[in-house]
């Protein structure tokens with residue numbers, strides 16, 4: 001019994017320590033974002049990294065999400081006799097919720113995981129040590145450009161997701177289920193407000209911070225998950241799981257606070 | 260001057276360093292020899308502040324490295340050049356960008372000077388036509404030489420080499436050793452070289468220290484080490500000489 005409590009206690013302390021380290025990691029990165037010298041070269045490379053890695057999968061999943069949404073919502077809305085509102089229903093669901101969340105999950109799987117692996121390999125091959133011993137702060141080269149790049153790339157990719165999804169909904173609603181295309185789009189303009197779009201952007205930006213933060217952190221401390229290639233694969237998995245869970249939890253919070 | 264005093268370090272109960280004492284004078288080239296897995300790299304990582312000892316201290320020019328703030332430590336590190344055992348080149352950069360990276364990040368030389376110095380540094384280590392390649396596209400021995408060029412480019416006052424020549428052919432090995440000797444003549448840095456190249460390293464080093472069982476069991480000039488009576492040292496040096 002005593003042993004059990006001791007194990008429980010050391011686990012809890014370990015978790016707490018990791019959380020503390022994560023917060024310090026983020027705080028230091030955010031500090032370095034505002035304090036020069038800035039490394040714009042790395043920023044542009046990372047924006048391209050997020051964009052090129054994730055664009056295809058965003059297009060694909062975005063289209064299908066819109067199509068599924070249209071089918072599901074069409075039958076629900078028809079029950080209330082308001083199937084004319086299919087356009088805005090699809091658009092609102094995408095812009096406020098599904099676009100930011102699903103695109104963030106996709107980017108996590110695609111770019112976040114390879115980011116963790118890349119930084120993890122830098123750790124085990126002493127590249128991070130090389131930076132440290134050159135008296136340079138590794139975070140300035142690793143987490144800072146990635147957090148900034150994610151804050152820029154996530155809303156853009158979510159916007160692509162929304163547009164493609166709305167078009168997918170259009171294909172199903174108009175071409176398959178026979179709605180008039182005028183109704184689909186004109187009602188949308190009527191119901192989607194700037195506040196909805198802003199909500200989507202806030203979410204995307206914060207997801208960008210979460211994903212880049214968790215991915216960089218897990219890569220940076222790869223040695224603590226294990227050694228060598230195994231450590232890298234473990235921290236990559238952990239990063240994807242943790243980022244995904246945090247995205248969904250944070251989505252609930254921000255959704256219930258900002259409404 | 261670097262003084263290592265009673266350094267102890269263990270990993271999960273495995274005692275790697277058990278009281279290392281060592282003094283490295285300015286402008287001296289010291290070779291650290293010892294069996295594989297004996298803790299040479301661990302010792303070096305302590306000297307550059309990447310590991311914290313369980314016990315003991317490291318003094319750099321009289322200042323305790325363990326008590327330094329991050330800023331003070333960085334000041335010390337600004338004078339260091341390090342060749343890691345695994346080269347530690349940046350995967351995402353070309354060979355040339357790797358070599359000039361310290362120049363770009365730590366100096367404000369004009370672009371033309373940077374290009375000049377970078378080209379010269381690569382020539383010095385005998386590398387041509389690999390500028391635009393990435394580390395994954397060149398051999399291990401070439402990486403080692405790139406790492407050497409990167410470590411030397413800021414003309415540091417203290418250079419740590421973790422097996423700079425292991426795995427290189429005899430001709431390159433000799434040219435690297437000659438490069439170390441020549442740059443040392445020119446700039447007079449303090450050098451700490453971990454090496455398995457016995458007896459070749461004796462021509463490079465002013466002093467040789469042997470790490471065995473977590474301690475320095477012998478140290479002295481190459482001639483002293485060669486005529487050392489300690490059976491372990493004798494066997495280690497002799498085995499490689501014959």
Ligand SMILES: Nc1ncnc2c1ncn2[C@@H]1O[C@H](COP(=O)(O)OP(=O)(O)OP(=O)(O)O)[C@@H](O)[C@H]1O
Pocket residue numbers: 270275293294295296297298299300301302344
């Ligand atoms: N971070 C670490 N965690 C746990 N054990 C370690 C760590 N680093 C080194 N060791 C252990 O310390 C011992 C000494 O390792 P070290 O790398 O210093 O050997 P070495 O003398 O440099 O050998 P080589 O000549 O092969 O490079 C090894 O047994 C190794 O397993």
Ligand SMILES: [Mg+2]
Pocket residue numbers: 299300301344421
């Ligand atoms: Mg070693």
